[in-house]
Amino acid sequence: MQMKRHLKAILASAAALATLSACATVPRAGPAEVTRFVAPAATAQLGQGTIFIETAPGLGNSGMEMAAYKAAVARELAAQGYRETSRAEADQVAQVSLERVVNEPLTGRRGPVSVGVGGSTGSYGSGVGVGVGINLGGGGPKDVVTTRLGVMIRDKAAGTSLWEGRAGFFADTRNDLAQPARSADALADALFEGFPGRDGETIEVDLPE
Template identity: 65%
Template sequence: MEAQSFRILPAALAAAALSTLAACATPAVTGPVEVTRFVEPAASAQLGQGTIFVETAPGAQADSLALTPYKQAVARELARLGYREAPRADAAQVAQVRVERFVSGPDGQRRGPVSVGVGGSTGSYGSGVGLGLNINLGGGPRETIATRIGVMIRDKQSGTTYWEGRAQFSVSENSQYAEPAASAKAVAEALFRDFPGRNGETIEVKVPE
């Protein structure tokens, strides 16, 4: 029995080594973040200042822990822009966050969700405008993880939408941005770059490897 176990062990180690080498041979690939913003022209004086509360968008799982890194990343960007985060009761504006993550196959078809709370409908700006995920990551057929985030900044009292932004990107499963915290940071930074942006314009933001 001992002799047999010694014969099996090297084969198992060799298989593990080959698996590791195969994983290392496939480079991690990250697509650019595609960003679209919609701006209410009359709201320019209200954007980037005052108090704001970051919350889950209506229709999402309000207590979803998976949304936490994305809401935190959005809050950091809003603070950088000049907003002061406050409790909802004291905030003049609210930022509603919705997130969707899913696995996409080599053919571009959705394979299944990645566990993240999914937000509700879009706002009044650009309703029905979809962002494509046809990004060629290179390196041959592979499954990718797609992340979509949407943020709406609204006046809390009236519900008027001042600004809406959407961002999305796809990464290979071995990319550092497949992890929620890194993904959240990347899409939030891209979404709020050159805030508020041009109304209806779509840009691509390269993500550092």
């Protein structure tokens, strides 16, 4: 009986060491790369009033995954002073876009490494794009997920863009931050850090472990 207990203790220790070793080999995610564009004279309109949150036009994202990102954006907008309401009652509209790309190092297949944000060649409001480059290195042969979250805040009555932002990062598929629920919170938090931010500035924001 004593030998059996001793054997169980050895097996338990080995399992614990294996778990620790597996955790230690998973690279950290991020940091998130964040770019914001602020329309001239829009600062007074940002962070107040009513807002409606919707999926950006032309996107096929739907279901639980997109819902997680929209919910995370809603929490951040509320923290900035907005009150979420129906589209009919809203003064402003936040359009949320999402892109998730899996890079497969062993097969050589990879998704795009940049995505359009803000205005063409650095100008504001065209929606065409300054590329935000995301390093897909990540280290090691495991698959890497790159996730990009974009938000455009518009004046509902005028239809003009008041603010645009895009945040993206890469994570090993074994990392918890590769999962939609975790990445939604992390990206929304990074995107609205220091809101509204400086027009055209790109910053890096460390992600939680």
